[in-house]
Structures are given as C-alpha cells and as structure tokens.
Amino acid sequence: MEKVAFNIEQIRSQFPTLARTVNGKALIYFDNGATSQKPQVVIDRINEYYTLENANIHRGVHTLSQEATTAYEEARISIQHYLGAQHAHEIIFTKGTTDSINLVAFSFGELLQKGDEIIISAMEHHSNIVPWQMLCERKECKLKFIPMSPKGELDLETYKELLSSKTKLVAVTHVSNALGTVNDVNSIISLAHNVGAKVLIDGAQSIQHMPINVQDLDCDFYTFSGHKLFGPTGVGVLYGKEVTLNSMPPYQGGGDMIKEVTLEKTTYNSLPHKFEAGTPHIAGGIALGTAFEYLNSLDMEALQQHEKELLDYATGQLQRIDGIQFYGEADYKVSVISFLIEGTHPYDVGTLLDKMGIAVRTGHHCTQPIMDFFKIPGTIRASFAFYNTKEEVDIFIYALQRAVRMLK
C-alpha cells in the first residue's frame, strides 16, 4: 500500500465501528488499551478468506490449500518485515500475548534449573506475572521484581543490583497498560545481556504506538496481540531469536509441529512449525498481515505526533477538574491516562460515561500489583488511538464534568 498524508477524517472513515452510536450518542471509543477497532481492510480480508479461500494450510496439494498456505506465510513475512526480524521463521503465530508468554514460560522454562532467577517488574500485566510464578513453582526458580517510583517509572538502579549470573530471564513490559509508562527497554536489555540473561519484551501496548525493530532492540523475545493493533482477536505473535527458539523444546504436541511420528517417537519440525501445533487461526493470521500492511500505509511519525497531542491536550484539560489524581506520570508515556476523581467511584463514572456514549475502562486493568502499590482498588483509564480526536476529548471532558456533578 502507498503511504498517504495524515488525514483524520479519512482514517476514521476506514473504521466502521467509529460511526456507530451507543445509547443514542455518537460512540467515543477511548478503550483502545483493551482492544482497538478494526479497519475495513482487515474486516474485508477475513470475509474474503472465508468466502473464497477457506482451506487447511501446510497439508494439501489442492489449489485452495496452497493459496491459503501462501497467504498465511505471506502474512508472516509482512510481520517479519514490519518488526525488522532477520528471518520469517522467527515469527511464531500464537493466540496472543498471553499465549506467547506462556509458550516461553513453558519451553524456555524447561531449560532452567533449580535456583535460577527470573526478573519481572512491578508494573506487569497479570499475563506477564502468573506464567512466571507457575514456572518458578514448577522448576523451583526465584522470581524477582524491578520496583517502580510513585511517578510510575522503573527503578533501574535496583534492577542492576537484582541482576546476577543466576538471572536467566528478564521479562518486562515495553509500555504499561495501566500507567502508559514507556520503559527504557534498551537499557533493560543490554544490562541483562551483560550477565548472560535473555530478555522478553511484552509489546502488547507498544507496537500500536511506535515503530518496533527487534534487531535494534536486540531482545530475545517480543510478544504482542493482533487485536490491540487493529487486527483480529485470537491471533498474536511471539518473535524469538532463531538460536534461542532452536534451543527450546516444543510447547504443545500435535499436527504440523512434527517431522516424523512413529508410535514410539517423534522428531520435531523446524521453526516456526515446531511451535505451531494444530490448525492455527488461519483467517486471523492472514488478516493480521493485512493489519500490518495497513499500518505500513500510514505515516507513523504523523500518527505518533497526533497521539502525543491528544495525550498532552487531554492531560491538560483533565488537570482542570477538581480533585483529579493521575496514576502514571512518567516523563515518557504513550496516550494512556489513568486517573481517579476525589469523591467518586470509577464504576459510577464509567457507567455514566457509557450512557453518554463514551467507552473507558474502569477497574484494576489486570494489574493488581500496581493498584496495591498506589493503595487504590482501580482507576478510570482513557486510552487513545490515532483515530481519536481533540473534539472527542472535549466531549469526554464535558461528560466527565457532568458525571462528577451528579455523583458528588
């Protein structure tokens, strides 16, 4: 696709959901951190697959199967190019971030010994905590945490002290879904490599907001979900360095991941198939490739600039609301704002905003340790995508003031 200049109206017209009404009001969708809306090209691609191409992949000589296989493998290549990965077979299709992390926790985890250490951070999503806790229980390893400051920034000095030759893996989020903080993953990665540890970057909240190049980052794993970057649900990616992936045993057994099976013994297929047992989400993988092509057609710099303006504008407007308290005030943030308003409960605010057509997230955002850190049960979170506008922010502020007046 050819790159086109940033035109918000044109971009919005490509997302059919944005044109609908909710409770009689034009929808304002500020829950992009949970999932993004889908552009028409992605919806059309899924439709086209099931209408014209549907067949199982990697296992048929007939035309449909070959076409489907080609489309699926081309999607892998689109993703490889977008991420700047060295090889297409370093792109493993999974169900999403959670699935990708569980794959690593199991397969890479098999290589760990009793007493080995894993480091995560105080601002992880539950899906980047629980799999490591399970692994540590299974393998008698130790889990350590990089603490964070009240501004919501990781304390890299303490991180340096946590690192040692016992550290085998560091798994941290690139961007916090609850706070918006962009972590200094370059430093985190190089410090880990200095002690010989591998690094997994949870990219669920970063890839939709900034260019990602896995070779520049030099991370060993990078994970994300299709649905948060304008693709379908149920499909995601685990990027892994070839050497590391090759050193790991398979995750699940089944079709597609084998080279040869006798009743006694199986030899495993090579990458990426070794980690892709069973019939995958074919339509999802293909449409995820389309989502990346769509992103490629946009001017990423202009999008980032627009999102930054939204973040600054909304933060400024919110600051004028009496009794507002922000959670996550890092110097470097993406367009995510978590807050509470004194004397109101997030559930009430969220319910009233919904009645005015505005979708925000309320609650703990699957990050209970962050909520415990701030000693709050949850927050209200507005998270913007590039298709949101300042006009929507204005309506949101107005609606929020109305809700607060009703509740106080």
Added chain:
Amino acid sequence: MKSIQEIEREIIDEFSIYDDWMDKYEYIIEIGKDLPLIDPSKKSDDKLIKGCQSRVWVDAEKKDGKMIFTADSDAIITKGIIGLLIRVLSHQTPEKVAKAELGFIKEIGLQEHLSPTRSNGLVSMIQQMKLAAIKQSTL
C-alpha cells in the same frame, strides 16, 4: 404490606417517566443516598462481596417473620440498585424472597448491572439475600 409484584410494578411505573438515561441515573443515585445502611459494626469481611468493579456489604435478619436487609457499597450506582432490591425484598417473608424473580430490573433497563461479567458484586449479593432467606425459612 404490598406484595413483591406490586412493588416491582410501582418501580417500573416510576421509571417509565424517564426517557433519558441520565435522568434515570440521577434517580438511581438519589435512591442510593437513601439506602438502609448496614450497621458499621457489621461491615466486616464476612459480609463483604468483592467484585472487581465495586464492593458490596449485605446483612440479613428476620424480624416478626419478615426478612430485613441492610447493605452498603463503595459505588453509588451500585447502592442505588441495591436500594431498589431492598425496597422489593425487605419486609417480605423468607419464602417470598427465596422465590422472587426480580424481573423489574430488566424492565427498567438495568439488567447490564446484573450481568456476571460486570463483576460489581450485585449478582452475588442477590444470591446471598436469597440464601439468607432460604436459611430462615427452614428454621
């Protein structure tokens, strides 16, 4: 004393005058402010229902053969809905509470708050109110 059905009908009539969501919620918030509050000494963990969105405390007693409920929540809309439920269920016999279907919630357009995925504690609260009534009816 009015029957459960009569009170439900009354509430449906009251809500029928609001055609705007915000007016409806304004009314629910008012009801929330008048909720018969649980005695603070009873606001203990065993009376607490933890939803991940809002928290609810509920207490049940039997007086003169009738169930009496008191409750509280940290969210005012949740409190308003509890207020409606208590208006319907308090001062009724345990048997009637146990059997109440509470269809009025749907009729006034608030069923979304009773969806288990909403996780605001209300679904568990209704279960607890009914359980308390069932216990009382067999004593």
